[in-house]
Amino acid sequence: xxxxxFNINGIKARGPALxxxxxxxxxxxxxxxxxxxxxxxxxRALIEDMGYNLETHGQKGFNGVAIVSKLPLxxxxxxxxxxxxxxxxxxxxxxxxxxxxxxxxxxxYLPNGNPVELDATGHPVTGGKYAYKxxxxxxxEARLRALLALExxxxxxxxxxxxxxAEDAARPDAWREDALFRxxxxxxxxxxxxxxxxxxxxxxxxxxxxxxxxxxxxxxxxKNDGIRIDHILLNAYAADLLRDCQIDAEVRAGEKPSDHVPxxxxxxx
DNA sequence: ATGGTAGCACGGCTA
Numbered sequence: 001x002x003x004x005x006f007n008i009n010g011i012k013a014r015g016p017a018l019x020x021x022x023x024x025x026x027x028x029x030x031x032x033x034x035x036x037x038x039x040x041x042x043x044r045a046l047i048e049d050m051g052y053n054l055e056t057h058g059q060k061g062f063n064g065v066a067i068v069s070k071l072p073l074x075x076x077x078x079x080x081x082x083x084x085x086x087x088x089x090x091x092x093x094x095x096x097x098x099x100x101x102x103x104x105x106x107x108x109y110l111p112n113g114n115p116v117e118l119d120a121t122g123h124p125v126t127g128g129k130y131a132y133k134x135x136x137x138x139x140x141e142a143r144l145r146a147l148l149a150l151e152x153x154x155x156x157x158x159x160x161x162x163x164x165x166a167e168d169a170a171r172p173d174a175w176r177e178d179a180l181f182r183x184x185x186x187x188x189x190x191x192x193x194x195x196x197x198x199x200x201x202x203x204x205x206x207x208x209x210x211x212x213x214x215x216x217x218x219x220x221x222x223k224n225d226g227i228r229i230d231h232i233l234l235n236a237y238a239a240d241l242l243r244d245c246q247i248d249a250e251v252r253a254g255e256k257p258s259d260h261v262p263x264x265x266x267x268x269x
Numbered sequence: 270a271t272g273g274t275a276g277c278a279c280g281g282c283t284a
Contacts, residue, residue, distance in 0.1 A: 009275075009276065009284085010275085010276045010277065012276080012277075012278095013275085013276060013277085014276095034276090034283095034284090036276060036277060036283095037277090060277085060278095061276085061277055061278075061282085061283090062276095062277080062282080062283065062284095063283095112283080112284060114283095114284080161284095215273085215274080215275095215284090216273085216274040216275050216284095217272085217273040217274045217275085218272090218273055218274085219273095259274090259275075259284085
């Protein structure tokens with residue numbers, strides 16, 4: 001089965017581009033980020049008329065995640081555990097079952113974290129966006145530990161807002177102090193990888209220069225001034241099933257595109 | 270360079 005992740009940056013503006021990509025790529029399942037819509041205002045027919053099932057975890061104006069799937073979505077859960085006061089819609093889970101076995105899927109939109117605010121001793125300022133990002137990643141690590149204990153194939157996909165290595169940015173020096181690339185962010189990401197995950201794209205494409213995001217500003221796409229921040233992490237059960245992983249970079253050149261492009265993986269499932 | 274562009278929704282935040 002083909003599974004994918006796509007930060008669509010607003011479902012109301014992305015209808016035609018999303019439909020065109022779903023038709024062309026025909027993923028069996030895709031997690032979507034930044035739907036920027038509530039569950040009630042999401043244009044469900046756009047997805048359902050194409051034969052996909054849809055589960056949303058929306059929020060007015062910002063954030064919001066969803067899963068679309070040709071197979072039924074089972075055991076759907078919404079929200080990242082660990083902080084009852086966190087109202088931002090950034091996490092959704094579901095299970096799909098095939099004749100060859102089941103797959104647990106996470107769709108996530110990890111906080112951006114900018115601007116980075118540090119106190120005099122270099123610690124993130126409490127209540128700031130960077131502190132929120134790091135706290136969110138700590139909660140995510142705890143949730144991943146619980147999911148790993150299920151001992152079943154697991155795919156954790158989405159907009160991580162993390163540039164894992166210098167090779168994943170056209171101009172790494174421009175990102176050194178940014179929340180997407182500073183060492184503390186990358187360490188938190190690596191801690192999660194070290195729980196036993198395989199980063200699907202890097203495993204299959206060791207060469208630098210592959211990106212999933214180009215800013216709308218300053219002609220970033222035309223200059224290929226991109227970063228790789230959308231990732232598919234697979235636990236060992238799922239990594240054993242990995243057959244392919246690609247970025248649909250050409251989507252960025254389409255009509256009225258998102259600033260992100262889809263990334264997908266083929267699993268022998 | 271404190272700009273630049275885009276989305277949501279109609280003012281200002283988020284990225």
